[in-house]
Amino acid sequence: MDGLTDSGHGHFNTKHKWRTEFSGCNYVVKNDTVANHMRVVSLSSFLLRFNYRSTHHLTSNGFYEFLNWFDERAWYPLGRIVGGTVYPGLMVTAGLIHYVLNLLHMTVHIRDVCVFLAPIFSGLTAISTFLLTRELWNQGAGLLAACFIAIVPGYISRSVAGSFDNEGIAIFALQFTYYLWVKSVKTGSVFWTIGCCLSYFYMVSAWGGYVFIINLIPLHVFVLLLMQRYSRRVYIAYSTFYIVGLVLSMQIPFVGFQPIRTSEHMAAAGVFALLQAYAFLQYLKDRLTKQEFQTLFFLGVSLAAGVVFLTVIYLTYTGKFSLSLMRYLCPPPRYAKIHIPIIASVSEHQPTTWVSFFFDLHILVCTFPAGLWFCIKNINDERVFVALYAISAVYFAGVMVRLMLTLTPVVCMLSAIAFSSVFEHYLGDDQKKDSPPTEDSSDEDDKRNSGNLIVTMLMLMLLMMFAVHCTWVTSNAYSSPSVVLASYNHDGSRNILDDFREAYYWLRQNTDEHARVMSWWDYGYQIAGMANRTTLVDNNTWNNSHIALVGKAMSSNESAAYQIMQSLDVDYVLIIFGGVIGYSGDDINKFLWMVRIAEGEHPKDIRESDYFTPQGEFRVDKAGSPTLLNCLMYKMSYYRFGEMQLDFRTPPGFDRTRNAEIGNKDIKFKHLEEAFTSEHWLVRIYKVKNEGSSRTSSFLRKARS
């Protein structure tokens, strides 16, 4: 079985492009009282490793093995039920393509399939956007929309080669489902609706964002009812979609029975019931006189209200109805920060700034309101849909940076509609034919012609600038590998920092196969994938208490941390330290999040205020709080750093990231010893000393191997 070996990686990085984690839009400067250079962690690039590992498991062991896979090398000692906690669409798609190609005797390695999957699906997204916009407006607008979504940076970030992530195929499924939905509302044919259901099923298997579809479509139907635009086609389309879509969505193990239990899906059920009642009443209305209808209507409404009332009481009483936190749809940031620190700590869950909007969408964000206005002015059933899509997408994109991705397709479509209308108006020369040719009107004609020409030239210039911007963004921000860091010297030459891979390779070669590595959850997938070692916590973050335990170990002093590490059977501890090269995404910068998460579970032992100075500052120099200067994370980061003088201008032990000379230079360890430090001190690995008392754990280890 070929893992991700170093030579494979060299091949990987020279030929293929990876997404970077250092683009400006992935980091957010937090304006706390703490420090202005506090950074939070970027989540997504580490997820790729896990996706690849799962797909590899799928192709080597078969489909049913994948569905029933229990991973013991993650979340030690709990393990993780991968089959039931992952959206299988991505892995199954890659596995299927790999299988079909190999069946046709085109021997492609699974790694190449994974790398090129995202660009292929982005091409399919462009096609489905074209189809959708053509249904909404006309073919010209469709072409423009397809061109926009092909190059827009908001979507490119998730669809470069090497970005093997759920969003790559999910956006295609989203657009295609919406296209089939619009088609089924327009034609009222059950065939298109079943197509929509199958596409919705693919979306459910691919991404958690399917909740967006199952709320937007009922909202569309509801608004149509309110606007008196009810028609039999809408009834056919929605009723069939809801029922067949419901049973299809429950086939995914991860989704399970959620569609009939959680509050996120209740809107769809409510609209379904409402639509049935409305349709039945319409049927009766057609056949009865007004008075007869009124008597029946009154009876029917009171009966229905009684039934609903009793059902709600029964369900609430037996506790079956759960008002779950709509975490991914509508996270109130302040609530999350106080009660769920893990969700608040991810950089992609921060509110979006204007910079992100412009960076990801350029002029489209300015022309898209115009397109929305055109749609509303010439309203029909499907344009109601796109207007609702636009409004809800704008709201969600404003709440979380991560949801910019759902805004991008609708912005492309509506801007295309705006541009198409403008071009149609100014490029068409029907006006000239109507007016008779006279002296005066030829002058007017010239004025009108030149006016048309100027406007057209301006629009074309805007489009050209947009294309230039997209190309620049893609080459600068989204094209560098995230595992290998690059920096530029004074003379402009590039300096490659390959510390991560160096460290993971060291782990792979020099540690026991069953060794357990403790690190912060960001690096879990990478350690599992590249170093092939058991981890304690990883990016899945499903168990908050386990993560809090790791956080507590990192924030306590060495003896308390040693007790925790003994209980968890930890052999090695891995941290990231950026003080030598000025890397701002290291563990000391993330440290306060570790403290907050640990405090959430162990408020008596860990208090966030202990790590600040009496004035309320977070400082690593002599004025820093003693709890901070003696905690495990601090000691591990700065061990031997006090002897290191980087520059003749700065004193020894000068931390480049925090721009401060460290306070505690004389660090000694009682229970740990340094095992490995990478070339630029980015990755530091410590071995936990096993003293006598852990005879049971080593015995267990021998029994297990």
Added chain:
Amino acid sequence: MSSSVFSVLSKFVAEYRRSTPAKLKVVDAYLLYILLTGALQFFYCVLVGTFPFNSFLSGFISCVGAFVLGVCLRIQINPQNKSEFLSLSPERAFADFLFAHAILHLVVVNFIG
């Protein structure tokens, strides 16, 4: 009040018998049968309990789905609605009905467990 409701209902039933074509009456009979089956399943579940839940769900959804598809078929072949479904011939409506049922039953059989 109740007498007027009763008279309205009887008037409605008489008019229904008179004006509905035979084809639609057949579909309506089928719909009534599905409705009764679904109600029966639901009452069984209330009496006996929901284990295994996925089997109950798949059976119940199969009934609701068949009902909904039957209603869609009825709407599409009703000659009174012809103006709304110009491109859909009754044969096409029936073919769609069969296709939808095939997909629905495939999923139901997978879900029954």
